Every structure is written in structure tokens, then in C-alpha cells.
Amino acid sequence: MTVEITSHDELRELLGTPNARAANKERTRLHERDREWLAASPFCLVATAGADGSCDVSPKGDPPGFTLVLDDRTIAVPERPGNRRADGYRNILDNPHVGLIFFIPGRPDTLRINGRARLVRDAPWFDELTVKGHRPVLAVVVEIEQIFYHCAKAFLRSELWKPETWQPEALPSRARLVKEVEAPELDLADLERHYGPGYTQKLYV
DSSP states (O other): OOOOOOSHHHHHHHHOOOOHHHHTOOBSSOOHHHHHHHHHOOEEEEEEEOTTSOEEEEEEEOSTTOSEEEETTEEEEEOOOOOSOOHHHHHHHHOOEEEEEEEOTTOSOEEEEEEEEEEESOOGGGGGGOBTTBOOSOEEEEEEEEEEEEOSHHHHHHTTTOGGGOOGGGSOOHHHHIIIIIOTTSOHHHHHHHTSGGGGGGTTO
């Protein structure tokens, strides 16, 4: 029989109370170490929610330091060419609250930033976001409301950064997934060519 948790009190009774350091570690401004972390991070996840509560999490990645620090309370994440669904961006237009997690490969801790976002299509600092000749068509500007470091336990439990645990062949290739799940009418050979070695030459177009 399924037993649901339906109240904050019930949840707290089950999980217990966080220690003082965990409960009070949130900040509202970037520390110099946060700036160093962002300068070293090549990847983040951006979580958004629409006006109706529907959610999206979108990966963002570029060379380390791709997130631009505008001041102690503000960062900017550039857009790069993708599938043009714009799920997260449409959410931001309806609901500006966002959550971001910044990763550094090999490190089990992460940097978390929560705040309010807006979409900017141009600004004087856009030139600083240019990578391989690609100047972004927009950026997500986030006004920081909460920032803190997240502990390493999930990464240690999952052994995420241990190459000996990786099994990329456990599932079919990206081309086969597209053929079987998304577009069965497409030719597999064409898909394999599309997602083959040449795919990396189209990351900024």
C-alpha cells in the first residue's frame, strides 16, 4: 500500500532537521570562490517552470568560464544553437524563477544558484560570450537570490566520475534511439551519418 507524505510537518518528522551549517549556508552574493568556480565550470543545468507549473531542465555547456559574471548579484548564461524548442526560455517569459547547478568534471560537489531570470537579446557584454566566432543570439541573465555549495554524496553514491563504471553502450546509439523512438520514418544510415564524426563540426551553427 502506498503511503504518501502530504504535509511539511510530516516531511520534517521523517527526514529530521538539518544541522545549523546546512540550514544557514545560503548566500545572496557571489564570493570570490564562486567566481573561480564559474570560471572553471564548463556545464550547468537550468531548471525552469511554466505558469501552469510544468517543468523543464535544460543542459548548457561550453568551454570553462562560459557563464559571465556581471556583478556580485548577476550572471549571464549564453544561448547556443540547439533544437529550437525553447522550452525553458518560454517558461522564463511566464515565470522568471530559475534554479541552476554548475558542475566541474571530476568534482563531486556542485554550486547551486537560484534566482530570477530574464532573456536579453543584446548587450555590450555579448562580445565576451563569443565562442569560435559565434556570438549568442540571446542570454539568460539571472539575478541571484540564493547561492550555496551542494554536498558530494549523490556523486559519490552514483560513482558518476569513475570512468570504470561508465557503460555508454548499455543503450542503443543516439541514431538508433531517434529511429526507434522519435522518427521511425527516417533512414538509419542517414541518422548515423548525421550523428557521426561530423556532428562535432556543427556545434555552433
